Amino acid sequence: MSDVARLAGVSIKTVSRVVNDEPAVHPDTAERVMAAIEQLGFRRNLGARNLRRGSTTGTIGLIVEDVGNPFYSELNRAVERIATSFGRQVLTGSSEENSDRERELVLEFCARRVDGILVVPAGLQHGYLVPEMRAGTPVVFIDRPAGDIVADTVLVDNLGGTIEAVTHLAQHGHRRIAFLGDSPDIFTAAERLRGFREGCVRNGISYDESLVTMSTPTPDGIGNAVKRLLDGPDAATAVIAGNNRIAVHLLRALAHAERRPAMVGFDDFELADLLNPPVTVVAHDVSALGHAAAELLFARVQGDQSPPRKVVLPVHLVARGSGEVAP
Amino acid sequence: MSDVARLAGVSIKTVSRVVNDEPAVHPDTAERVMAAIEQLGFRRNLGARNLRRGSTTGTIGLIVEDVGNPFYSELNRAVERIATSFGRQVLTGSSEENSDRERELVLEFCARRVDGILVVPAGLQHGYLVPEMRAGTPVVFIDRPAGDIVADTVLVDNLGGTIEAVTHLAQHGHRRIAFLGDSPDIFTAAERLRGFREGCVRNGISYDESLVTMSTPTPDGIGNAVKRLLDGPDAATAVIAGNNRIAVHLLRALAHAERRPAMVGFDDFELADLLNPPVTVVAHDVSALGHAAAELLFARVQGDQSPPRKVVLPVHLVARGSGEVAP
DNA sequence: CGTCACTATGACAACGTTGTCTCCCCTCGG
DNA sequence: CCGAGGGGAGACAACGTTGTCATAGTGACG
Numbered sequence: 017m018s019d020v021a022r023l024a025g026v027s028i029k030t031v032s033r034v035v036n037d038e039p040a041v042h043p044d045t046a047e048r049v050m051a052a053i054e055q056l057g058f059r060r061n062l063g064a065r066n067l068r069r070g071s072t073t074g075t076i077g078l079i080v081e082d083v084g085n086p087f088y089s090e091l092n093r094a095v096e097r098i099a100t101s102f103g104r105q106v107l108t109g110s111s112e113e114n115s116d117r118e119r120e121l122v123l124e125f126c127a128r129r130v131d132g133i134l135v136v137p138a139g140l141q142h143g144y145l146v147p148e149m150r151a152g153t154p155v156v157f158i159d160r161p162a163g164d165i166v167a168d169t170v171l172v173d174n175l176g177g178t179i180e181a182v183t184h185l186a187q188h189g190h191r192r193i194a195f196l197g198d199s200p201d202i203f204t205a206a207e208r209l210r211g212f213r214e215g216c217v218r219n220g221i222s223y224d225e226s227l228v229t230m231s232t233p234t235p236d237g238i239g240n241a242v243k244r245l246l247d248g249p250d251a252a253t254a255v256i257a258g259n260n261r262i263a264v265h266l267l268r269a270l271a272h273a274e275r276r277p278a279m280v281g282f283d284d285f286e287l288a289d290l291l292n293p294p295v296t297v298v299a300h301d302v303s304a305l306g307h308a309a310a311e312l313l314f315a316r317v318q319g320d321q322s323p324p325r326k327v328v329l330p331v332h333l334v335a336r337g338s339g340e341v342a343p
Numbered sequence: 344m345s346d347v348a349r350l351a352g353v354s355i356k357t358v359s360r361v362v363n364d365e366p367a368v369h370p371d372t373a374e375r376v377m378a379a380i381e382q383l384g385f386r387r388n389l390g391a392r393n394l395r396r397g398s399t400t401g402t403i404g405l406i407v408e409d410v411g412n413p414f415y416s417e418l419n420r421a422v423e424r425i426a427t428s429f430g431r432q433v434l435t436g437s438s439e440e441n442s443d444r445e446r447e448l449v450l451e452f453c454a455r456r457v458d459g460i461l462v463v464p465a466g467l468q469h470g471y472l473v474p475e476m477r478a479g480t481p482v483v484f485i486d487r488p489a490g491d492i493v494a495d496t497v498l499v500d501n502l503g504g505t506i507e508a509v510t511h512l513a514q515h516g517h518r519r520i521a522f523l524g525d526s527p528d529i530f531t532a533a534e535r536l537r538g539f540r541e542g543c544v545r546n547g548i549s550y551d552e553s554l555v556t557m558s559t560p561t562p563d564g565i566g567n568a569v570k571r572l573l574d575g576p577d578a579a580t581a582v583i584a585g586n587n588r589i590a591v592h593l594l595r596a597l598a599h600a601e602r603r604p605a606m607v608g609f610d611d612f613e614l615a616d617l618l619n620p621p622v623t624v625v626a627h628d629v630s631a632l633g634h635a636a637a638e639l640l641f642a643r644v645q646g647d648q649s650p651p652r653k654v655v656l657p658v659h660l661v662a663r664g665s666g667e668v669a670p
Numbered sequence: 671c672g673t674c675a676c677t678a679t680g681a682c683a684a685c686g687t688t689g690t691c692t693c694c695c696c697t698c699g700g
Numbered sequence: 701c702c703g704a705g706g707g708g709a710g711a712c713a714a715c716g717t718t719g720t721c722a723t724a725g726t727g728a729c730g
Contacts (some may be wrong), residue, residue, distance in 0.1 A: 017716065027680045032718060042678060062454040063390045063400065064716035067685050073390065075434070075455075084420030086613075096437055105451065108435050109401070110356030110423055124432065127389040128402075147384025268619055275651025286413075286612075290594055292619045315483045344686065354710045359688060367708060391686035394715050 017058065017101060024052040035060050046110040066129075076313065078108045079118060079126035080158075084110075087260055087283060087302060088136070090164040091158070094306025096250075102314050104131065113202075115139025126153055132313045134158055134306075140201075142167070154316030158309045160203035161326075170309040170327045175206035175214065177298040177331035181256050181280040182215025184223055184296065184333055189343045190254040190278055194245040195237065196266060197258035205230060208258050208282055227252050230322075238265035246277060253343035254278035262286045267291065278341035284334065294336035300310065344385065349367035350380040362387050376506060393456075403640065404434045404452035406445060409483075411437075414587050414610060414629060418485070421633025422461060429457065429641050440529075440559075442466025454534040455481055459640045461485055461633075467528075469494070481643030485636045487530035495503075495643065497636040497654045501534035501609075502541065504625040504658035508583050508607040509542025512624065513659055517605055517669045521554040521572040523565065524585035532557060535585050537610055554579050565592035573604060580670035581605035587612045593658040594618065605668035611661065621646070631656055 017035075020026040026045060033041050034049040041049075066073050078089040079097050092108060099106050107125060111118035118138045122145065124134055132154040140163035147153055149167070157169040185193050195212045198205035209230060216223045229241040245252045255277050257263035263281035270276055273308070280289070284299035308327055333339075347354040350478035353372060360368050361376040368376075379385075393400050405422050407415040419435060426433050432453060438445035445465045449472065454458055459481040463523070467490035476482055484496040509621050524537045525532035536557060543550045556568040572579045582604050584590035597603055608615070611626035635654055660666075 028716090029680060029682095029718080030678085032716095033679090036718080040678060045678080057478055059450070059454050059475070059478070060395075061456060061716050063456060064394050064685090065718075067388070067391050067394060067687090067715095068717045068719085070685065082420065083410075083423060084417045086416065089413065089416030089419070092416070093409065093437065096410060096435070105436065105455070107432055108419070108423070109432065110420065123386070127386050129388060129390060148386070151384055151386070189607055224630070250571045264613065267614070271617055284616075286591065287594070287614045287618070289628070290598055291614070291617055355686090356688080356712095357708090357711060359686095360709090363688080369708060372708080387693055391715090392688075394685095394717090395687045395689085397715065 017060070019056055020049065020052045020058045023056065024048045024064050029205050072131040072317070073129045074103060074259070075105045075107055075128065075130045077109070077122070077128075077130040077133045077135075077311075077319075078127075079109045079121050079133070081113050081136055081138065082107050082110045083230040086286065090302040091136075091306040094303040095310045098307060098310035098314065101141065102312075102317075106175070111136075111138040113138045119144055122148070122155075126151075126208075131317050132156070134309050134313055136160060140164060140320060154313055156309045156313045158305060166324050168312050168326075170305060170312065170329065172202050172204075172300045172305065173209040174327045177282060177300070178208045178211025178256065179215040179218060180331070180333045181282065181339075182212060182221070182297050183219055184280060184335065184339050185254040185256070185278055186215075186219035186221060186279065186281045188254075188340050191221055192224075192227065192252045193221065193254045193256060193341070194232075194251065194252035194277075195258065196230070196231070196262050197230040198240055198262065199232045200230045205258055230258075233259075233262045233265050235265050235268065238262060238323070239269045242266065242273070246273065246331070252277060253321070254280075254339075254341075257281040259283050263295065263297070265290075276341065278343070279338045280333070287312055289336055291338075293338045293341065296336045296339035297334050298331050299334045300329060301330040344387070346383055347376065347379045347385050350383065351375045354624040359499075372622045377625055388449070399644070400456045401430060401458045402432045402434055402455065403637075403644075404448070404455075404457040404460045404462075406438055406448050406452075406460070406490070408440050408463055408465065409437045410435050412588070413612065416630040418463075418633040420527070421630040422637045425634060425637035425641065428599065431561060431641075432551050438463075438465040440465045446471055449475070449482075453478075453669045458644050459483070461636050463487060464489060467492060478546065481640055482608045483636045483643070485632060490592070493651050495639050495651050495653075496593055497626040497632060497639065497656065498658045499531075499632065500658050501531050502538040504609060504627070504660075505535045505538025505583065506545060506559045506623050507658070507660045508609065508666075509539060510546055511607060511662065511666050512583070512605055513546035513548060514606065515581075515667050518572075519551075519554065519577065519579045520549055520581045520583060521579035521604075522556070522583045522585065523560075523568055523589050524555070524557040525589065526559045527557045539583060550652040557585075560589045560592050562595065569593065569596040569600070573600065576598075579604060581607075581666075582669075584608040586610050588643040590615075590622065590624070591648070594622070605670070606665045607660070616663055618665075620668065623663045623666035624661050625658050626661045627656060627658040 017028050021031045034046050096106050109121040115138045126148045136158045137160050142162045142165050161169045197209050200206050203321045214221050260283035281297040284297045288295040344355050348358045353658045386622050389637040423433050443463045461487045464487050469489045469492050488496045524536050527533050540550050584593045589611035608624040611624045615622040
């Protein structure tokens with residue numbers, strides 16, 4: 017900036033004025049300064065500006081499990097859209113379902129003085145956030161609640177959705193329904209399992225633990241579970257996949273099976289309608305999730321001091337056919 | 344920081360020393376400072392630190408067309424992985440295939456003094472980058488080359504891949520092959536069209552312009568194109584989809600068609616193997632693309648001054664069945 | 671012609687850090 | 701007892717900006 021000032025023959029304050037479109041600069045001077053800026057390729061240092069002005073940095077942080085997972089990338093996109101409308105940039109990070117990594121990312125973002133943080137929490141302990149939140153960094157939890165603190169949260173109706181899935185299958189005559197869930201440490205997985213149980217109860221099906229598998233999904237893990245659940249005289253006639261990753265692995269495991277069970281997945285996914293049979297899912301609007309969370313965050317950024325809110329977004333069963341396969 | 348200093352009864356410089364793990368601080372003093380930090384919830388301001396040290400900001404910018412598109416989110420993930428290994432955070436932005444927006448994002452990132460920029464360019468003019476690059480911000484172009492400047496670029500073999508697709512279809516007896524491409528303004532689309540032509544030539548097929556459609560993919564657009572291309576006596580017996588979006592729209596348009604043409608897609612996508620018939624694609628390793636670009640960027644960040652490099656990653660045809668449908 | 675209002679500009683401090691330099695005090699060898 | 705040496709700590713400036721205040725020049729008005 018001082019280089020620009022020297023070249024234009026003015027003080028750096030005048031350059032600052034030009035850069036900030038402040039009035040009270042003579043047009044001729046402004047033009048000289050502009051020319052100097054152009055010539056030197058000057059670009060103001062936003063970091064220094066934010067420091068001096070004590071203003072916000074114009075960034076927010078988004079932490080998800082894996083930015084590469086289509087579910088989270090759709091979320092990312094929705095968040096970005098809102099952030100852009102508020103003139104903010106988005107810093108993203110993948111926690112890899114690791115609470116230490118999550119914490120690291122959050123604290124790093126705080127050190128960068130992001131205006132707010134959106135997080136799909138991996139861990140259950142968020143006490144470390146208390147000082148940051150007290151210091152004025154709003155945090156909104158997405159898809160899963162905070163572990164041990166009270167904070168804004170946007171969730172989907174995991175319980176109701178899974179009950180609906182069970183009911184759908186029961187209505188098509190299924191009594192032996194298997195449930196493939198993610199690790200029970202994950203809130204959504206636990207909640208959906210709870211919904212599965214509740215769904216069984218409501219439909220007069222006795223809950224059979226041997227038909228349930230809860231673990232981090234891998235192709236092999238799902239493959240083995242499928243073999244176990246669908247074999248024998250007491251085999252399951254229907255399967256509920258607890259999330260989009262599990263659904264994909266399950267479909268692949270079933271691709272070459274001789275007898276295909278009915279199936280309902282939780283989370284919609286691309287091409288589900290084009291498979292054979294088309295896959296019935298409990299769908300929810302991921303964009304709406306990101307949208308709601310980001311809107312809530314920016315309300316906080318702009319000073320909303322109301323008590324922490326908990327938003328639960330509805331889900332709906334999209335019957336495409338795979339849930340109507342006869343037992 | 345001065346609050347911490349006051350509480351601990353030391354100078355702010357000593358606090359700085361503790362925060363930076365500098366030696367020459369008495370353990371007792373350090374402990375007092377730590378306690379004060381803990382009590383006040385102090386977190387050092389990275390912006391101020393970077394300003395003072397004149398060091399890098401520890402961030403890189405990534406600009407893609409749409410962070411929500413699985414193709415780009417996989418890229419994002421790969422970039423993030425490398426960035427993390429270099430201790431950097433990633434700022435992401437979606438250009439929405441709009442060159443003004445792209446430019447805006449790039450300049451914003453530069454103003455934030457990112458250490459480098461990875462961009463899937465939307466526009467064809469990148470002269471605006473020259474001052475930034477001269478000022479020391481390395482830029483690597485991904486998937487498409489820079490418009491009018493020389494810069495590091497990582498591409499995939501669009502030409503070769505499409506030739507391979509045509510050849511595959513020709514080998515299965517197809518002579519009337521349609522090509523559905525994205526807007527010809529997009530480098531990859533133009534390049535794949537070139538490959539399509541070349542593929543026709545090499546396989547002794549006369550290139551028929553009426554079998555080509557190049558435009559931004561929409562469900563309706565693809566639907567109409569399919570109707571037009573697959574009807575009549577001279578109908579195409581095979582279709583090449585120019586990218587993953589087009590492939591999905593095409594599959595949906597074909598889902599209820601009475602006669603299904605053979606098909607090959609460019610870009611692999613999830614579940615392609617589970618469709619009926621399984622979709623043959625020209626696959627390339629998106630992670631490798633991000634990986635290579637990020638590695639190249641960080642080499643530049645760390646001072647590599649060698650001439651701009653152009654990396655072309657190989658593609659390979661994954662024959663799954665949809666390309667082997669008889670004419 | 672003196673005063674006033676106003677415009678255009680600059681000097682200076684401050685934002686929160688850290689690098690450099692200096693100072694003080696303690697210990698140890700002679 | 702003195703001086704050298706080193707460990708521990710602070711004062712101060714500087715990073716690139718911008719807010720505040722001061723100042724010089726200009727024209728209008730009585």
